[in-house]
Amino acid sequence: MSVVxxxxxxxxxxxxxxxxxxxxxxILAFILGxxxxxxxxxxxxxxxxxSATYVEMVRNTPLLVLMFVVVFAFPSIGFxxxxxxxxxxxxxxxxxxxxxxxxxxxxNAVSTGQAEAARAIGLTFPQSLRLVVMPQALxxxxxxxxxxxxxxxxxxxxxxxxxxxxxxxxxTQLGTDTAQFIPAFLGAAAAYxxxxxxxxxxxxxxxxxxxxxx
Amino acid sequence: xxxxxxxxxxxxxxxxxxxxxxxxxxxxxxxxxxDLTVGRGEVVVVIGPSGxxxxxxxxxxxxxxxxxxxxxxxxxxxxxxxxxxLAKLRADVGMVFQSFxxxxxxxxLQNVTLGPxxxxxxSKDEARERGMKLLQxxxxxxxxxxxPAELSGGQQQRAAIARALAMEPKLMLFDEPTSALDPEMxxxxxxxxxxxxxxxxxxxxxxxxxxFARSAAQRVAFMDGGxxxxxxTPQRFFDHPETDRAKDFLSKILAH
Ligand SMILES: Nc1ncnc2c1ncn2[C@@H]1O[C@H](COP(=O)(O)OP(=O)(O)O)[C@@H](O)[C@H]1O
Ligand SMILES: [Mg+2]
Numbered sequence: 198m199s200v201v202x203x204x205x206x207x208x209x210x211x212x213x214x215x216x217x218x219x220x221x222x223x224i225l226a227f228i229l230g231x232x233x234x235x236x237x238x239x240x241x242x243x244x245x246x247x248s249a250t251y252v253e254m255v256r257n258t259p260l261l262v263l264m265f266v267v268v269f270a271f272p273s274i275g276f277x278x279x280x281x282x283x284x285x286x287x288x289x290x291x292x293x294x295x296x297x298x299x300x301x302x303x304x305n306a307v308s309t310g311q312a313e314a315a316r317a318i319g320l321t322f323p324q325s326l327r328l329v330v331m332p333q334a335l336x337x338x339x340x341x342x343x344x345x346x347x348x349x350x351x352x353x354x355x356x357x358x359x360x361x362x363x364x365x366x367x368x369t370q371l372g373t374d375t376a377q378f379i380p381a382f383l384g385a386a387a388a389y390x391x392x393x394x395x396x397x398x399x400x401x402x403x404x405x406x407x408x409x410x411x
Numbered sequence: 412x413x414x415x416x417x418x419x420x421x422x423x424x425x426x427x428x429x430x431x432x433x434x435x436x437x438x439x440x441x442x443x444x445x446d447l448t449v450g451r452g453e454v455v456v457v458i459g460p461s462g463x464x465x466x467x468x469x470x471x472x473x474x475x476x477x478x479x480x481x482x483x484x485x486x487x488x489x490x491x492x493x494x495x496x497l498a499k500l501r502a503d504v505g506m507v508f509q510s511f512x513x514x515x516x517x518x519x520l521q522n523v524t525l526g527p528x529x530x531x532x533x534s535k536d537e538a539r540e541r542g543m544k545l546l547q548x549x550x551x552x553x554x555x556x557x558x559p560a561e562l563s564g565g566q567q568q569r570a571a572i573a574r575a576l577a578m579e580p581k582l583m584l585f586d587e588p589t590s591a592l593d594p595e596m597x598x599x600x601x602x603x604x605x606x607x608x609x610x611x612x613x614x615x616x617x618x619x620x621x622x623f624a625r626s627a628a629q630r631v632a633f634m635d636g637g638x639x640x641x642x643x644t645p646q647r648f649f650d651h652p653e654t655d656r657a658k659d660f661l662s663k664i665l666a667h
Contacts, residue, residue: 240493313475314512314571318526318578319502321495328529333516409515410558 200377201384208388211367216392218281218363219350222288226349227342229289230296234334235326237301248297256294261355263287268359284356292349299341303334336407343400347393354389364388426451426582426613427472432481434467434637441467443637445481449582452611456624456645459634460660465617468634469586472615473504486581502530505575509587511567513559519546519570520555523577531578538577545573549603565596572603583607585616619664621649633657 201208236248255263267283278286307330315325335342354365368385372378427449434442441464449455457465470476472483474490474497483490485504491497514522523542527533533541546552549569551562559567568588575583585604589597601623608614608627618624624631624645631648633641635656641648652658 308512310508310510310512311514314506314508314514314574316498317473317475317501317504317506318574319498319500319530320526321498322493324498324529328525329514333514336516410560411515 198380198383200371200375200380204371204384207367207371208364208384211362211364211385212388212392214362214367215350215353215364215389218284218288218353218356218361219346222285222292222353223346223349225285225289226292226296226345229293230300231331231335233293233297234300234304235331237297238304238326240322252294252297255290256298260287260291260352261358263291264355264358280356280359280361283359284353284361288349288353288356291352292345295345295348296342299338299345300331300334302341303336303338304330306337307333333409336409339404339407340400343396343403346400347396350392350396351389424451425449426453426486427615428482428484429472430482432471432483433479434464434471434476435479441637442471442478445639447632447639447642449613449615450629452613453630454608454612454614454616454628456628456631457615457617457634458619458624458631458660459640463634464637465634466586469506469584469615469617472582472584473501473506475506498530502526502578503581505578505580505583507568507571507575507583507585507588509590511559511564511571511591513567513571513574515559518556518558519551519562522559522570523574526574526578542573542577545576546570549573550599563596564592565599568592568596568600569603572600572607576607582613582615585614585618587617587619589618589620621645621664625649633660635660 233248233252236244237252239245264284264287267278267287268280271278311333312325312330315329316322320328353363356363357366357369360366364385368381371384372381375381425448427447429445429447432442432445433440445468447455457468459465467476471478472485474483474493485500488500491500513519514525517525520539520542523545524535524538527538527541528535543552543555546555549572551566551569551573554562554566554570559570562570572588588604589600592600597620601620604614604616604623605627616623616628628645630642631645632639633648633652633654633656641652641654641657643653648657649661652661
């Protein structure tokens with residue numbers, strides 16, 4: 198295992214990059230996911246269909262395939278991005294579908310009386326969603342959203358396929374350079390756990406903090 | 412058969428007019444040819460067996476439920492389609508629900524100020540001032556910064572009434588406001604409602620509280636099977652009901 202301890206800086210750098218990629222993608226996926234969920238419950242049918250189509254198409258395609266679509270297909274029709282940006286786009290688009298479905302389940306868990314009371318005082322549909330239903334929905338899905346973030350931390354490893362420097366690619370590189378793949382990937386596994394397990398604790402803490410008094 | 416007698420109704424100045432209103436839920440015909448006029452300042456109590464359409468009638472007045480056919484006007488304006496216009500109209504119609512439906516993530520005061528700030532565009536300070544006055548009036552000013560779940564049922568319902576009043580509505584709808592309450596809390600809510608009635612608030616109240624109907628209502632509408640079967644002053648309705656269905660219903664609720 199000395200390979201790992203001699204190259205700690207490589208792992209630390211990999212963790213930093215993985216965290217950067219994941220946090221940025223999660224923030225964007227959170228925003229996009231809320232939009233997806235809001236459209237999904239909209240009274241306007243075409244908006245609901247558009248949202249459902251997006252979710253089903255993206256969620257049901259392997260992440261690696263999406264990655265290659267963005268890296269190879271988009272540039273061929275004139276869109277070019279850095280590899281890092283490509284990875285953010287794909288991870289965001291993919292994760293947003295899960296955020297969207299989760300937030301939608303949160304919306305459905307808010308009693309209909311809340312939305313009715315909101316409409317009864319004269320709030321419009323978007324206002325009642327934004328001011329009354331969504332804040333309660335988000336509080337109930339903090340746990341599942343934390344799970345989605347942890348999945349994203351792990352999923353971000355597919356960025357190795359397009360040479361974005363992050364934890365998995367750092368381990369791959371180290372394994373190739375030293376011909377010691379087993380310790381390199383055991384090191385990577387430990388480094389992922391160092392990111393994911395605290396994320397789980399943070400989720401639990403946040404969940405308790407924002408819980409609605411019942 | 413729709414009773415057309417409108418004793419004591421000062422419907423020279425009608426606020427709510429329902430004409431030939433019908434409503435279906437799928438196959439179920441829940442409102443049948445409803446004609447009802449509520450005069451400005453009038454209190455109409457709606458009673459009737461469970462499932463007779465009382466809640467639906469109430470909810471159609473602010474279009475929480477759209478109607479199938481017929482016409483409903485409030486202050487001379489026909490209910491608009493879903494959208495900004497309807498939201499504006501709903502702001503003028505307060506509604507109090509059986510299950511309170513206070514916004515669970517907001518304090519009592521925030522519940523009361525949300526509409527005035529977001530719909531009436533009052534400043535936060537103005538809204539807070541109005542809100543505190545109303546909370547005082549319904550006797551729960553000391554609970555202003557508490558969350559709904561920290562209040563008793565009676566306090567929650569009084570907060571819900573304050574929330575509706577904060578919009579300065581032309582009309583208040585109450586759908587069984589005391590049915591979910593323990594007996595000792597019913598009075599504190601009814602007291603607030605009686606006070607509103609005394610002040611001339613126009614009210615449509617679904618309730619089985621006969622004491623309230625007798626002391627506060629100008630008219631009692633008895634519903635059965637989606638129709639208004641009988642409509643009369645409380646004295647006449649409770650002491651001399653005309654229809655067999657009303658007699659039968661009254662004998663059941665008076666039996667205990
Ligand atoms: N959203 C709904 N969907 C289908 N049926 C409904 C709905 N709301 C009420 N109903 C039915 O309509 C009838 C009248 O209901 P309601 O107006 O709630 O009666 P009440 O308030 O007098 O008990 C009942 O048979 C009820 O089951
Ligand atoms: Mg009812």
